[in-house]
Structures are given as structure tokens and as C-alpha cells.
Amino acid sequence: MNHREMAVVAGNAVAGETLREENGIVMEASPYGIDKKKLGMWVFIVADACTFGAFLFAYGYMRIGTPVWGTPFGLSSIINGVVMTAVLLASSLTMLAAVRASQADKKDSAMKWLGVTMLLGAVFAGLHLREWFKLIGEGWRLFYNPTGGAAQFGATFFSVTGLHLSHVVTGVIALAFVARGYNQGRYDQSHVETAGLYWHFVDLVWMFVFPLMYLMNAH
Amino acid sequence: MSSNRDLTMSSYVGIGIGLMAIVGVEVILTYLHLPARSLLFSLLCLASLEGFVAIMYLMHVKYERPILFWTIFPATLFVLVFLCYLFPDAYRMFNMRLLK
Numbered sequence A: 001m002n003h004r005e006m007a008v009v010a011g012n013a014v015a016g017e018t019l020r021e022e023n024g025i026v027m028e029a030s031p032y033g034i035d036k037k038k039l040g041m042w043v044f045i046v047a048d049a050c051t052f053g054a055f056l057f058a059y060g061y062m063r064i065g066t067p068v069w070g071t072p073f074g075l076s077s078i079i080n081g082v083v084m085t086a087v088l089l090a091s092s093l094t095m096l097a098a099v100r101a102s103q104a105d106k107k108d109s110a111m112k113w114l115g116v117t118m119l120l121g122a123v124f125a126g127l128h129l130r131e132w133f134k135l136i137g138e139g140w141r142l143f144y145n146p147t148g149g150a151a152q153f154g155a156t157f158f159s160v161t162g163l164h165l166s167h168v169v170t171g172v173i174a175l176a177f178v179a180r181g182y183n184q185g186r187y188d189q190s191h192v193e194t195a196g197l198y199w200h201f202v203d204l205v206w207m208f209v210f211p212l213m214y215l216m217n218a219h
Numbered sequence B: 001m002s003s004n005r006d007l008t009m010s011s012y013v014g015i016g017i018g019l020m021a022i023v024g025v026e027v028i029l030t031y032l033h034l035p036a037r038s039l040l041f042s043l044l045c046l047a048s049l050e051g052f053v054a055i056m057y058l059m060h061v062k063y064e065r066p067i068l069f070w071t072i073f074p075a076t077l078f079v080l081v082f083l084c085y086l087f088p089d090a091y092r093m094f095n096m097r098l099l100k
Helices: A003-015 A036-064 A075-103 A107-137 A152-184 A189-217 B009-030 B036-058 B066-095
Strands: A019-022 A025-028
Touching (some): A036 A152, A036 A189, A036 B066, A075 A107, A075 B009, A075 B036, A107 A189, A189 B009, A189 B036, B009 B036
16 A cells, blocks of 8 residues: 555545545545535536526516516416426436436446436427427517517517426437446446536526416516 | 435425425416416425425535535526516516506
């Protein structure tokens, strides 16, 4: 055992997980006790939460300041939104199954659940686009209200849901890259877990987007 | 690892069903035709409850060290809540209109 290894062992024995070795360098362990990839993802999630928060507050600002607000969603759109929510929530559960399988070194099972998660993400995006095309077919545009009221509904709805949709599509692509790397042995379970954290965040954001953008605009 | 103290998969399915039940309550509240303020308050409370459950269980914060929670969430919540300082200006815009 060299000096470095002895330092790590001694540090761990005396003061818990105070020291760790990474790339041949003895370092103080993270006070958060999590992988650096995961901590980086948390920092990204905080920044992204503030971005979504700003979009939703801009929507609230415009809605309060606008006397005639469009409420285009009928029951069929709300049912579509509920199905989208169920699909995204189910994808969170399949992502959890993928993370657990990767932690148990069950590569085949992890790959299967990652595939199901990507499929559910694609289904969510398809349902989302169907709702968009329905609204566009009714005449709603980014800066146009076909009912003659304020045009801000289209601007806020397409912006907020478009930002969320871009996160879902990016998530599906990211999961595909992680799944490929994990299957080839380039990535380990920590990569799957970090990608899972992002995917749950996308689900979390939808829990606010659906009631605020769909239910508050139902007629 | 945090996963050593993790829930079983059936518990997670139960959490997922619970979250969908909250969504069902949100839809029912929408069709009760409550005043906009009451509906908004109710939906935000329910969405926050869903978000809290998702963060604690799906995102595993409950099983991480408390320092992660206390580092990230108070600051993020402060920023998000502080954005509300814009709303009085929205009411000003509304009340400045000649035609309401």
C-alpha cells in the first residue's frame, strides 16, 4: 500500500468518508455525498427551474394584465392533457426501474426500461404535437387570437409548452446516448441515475405546466 | 449509496397512482367552475404537493444527505417566490386601461 492509499484508508477509518481518491489524486470527499455528475445535474435543474419559473410568471403577469383572455381548451383537450400526464408519470416510473436495474448490474433489464422510457417520452411528444396542431387548425398562432381577444394566450401557451416539449425531446435524445454508452460499457449506473434525475425534473415541471396552462384555460 | 434505503418498486407505483389521483382532483376542481382566484390557489397548492412528492421520492432527495436539500431548495424557492414582485405591475396595467 502506498502513501496515497494509506491516506485514503486512514481518512475513511478515522473520519468517515472524508477523503477519496480520484484519478490518482487524494481529495476531500463531497459534503453532499453524491457523485459529481449528479451534483452538476442538480445545479442545472436549479437553473432550469428558475427559467421555467420566469416563463410561468410572465404568463401570470400577462394574464392578470389582459382583460379578455382566451380559454380554448374543451373537455377533449383536457382529457388529452390527463393522458399526457399519465404517460409522463409512467415514464418516470420506468426510468426508476431502469436506474434500479443498472444499480443491480442487470444490464438487459436496464436497457429494456430505458427503451420503454424513451418510447413513452416519444408518445408524450406526439400527444403534445397533436394538441398544438389542433390549436393551430383552430387559428391560434403565437401572436394571433382567432376569437378576437388578446393575442397573449398563444404567445404564452406555445412558449411555455414549447420549452417543455424541447426538454422532453432533448431528454429522449440524451437517454438514447446514455443507453448506447451504457450498453457498450462506456457509461456506468451513475450516468443512468443522472439522466434519470433530469427525466424526473421534466415530469416535475409538467405538474405545474398542466394545471396552469391547460386547466386554467379550460372552458 | 442512497439506493440502499430506497423504496420498493411497488411503493413507487403507489406514489405514481397517488400523483395521478391528485391530477384527477385538479380536473374535478376545474369543472366545478370556481372563481379564478380560488381555482388558481387550489391548483397551485395541489401542484406544489405533487412537486414536493416528486422531489422527495422520485428524485430521491429524501434519501440524500439533508445538506443537499438545504443548499438547493431554500435558495430556489426564494428566487421563484421573489418573482411575484412583478404582479402588482400587472394589476397597474389592467387598471390603467381606458376600457375594462
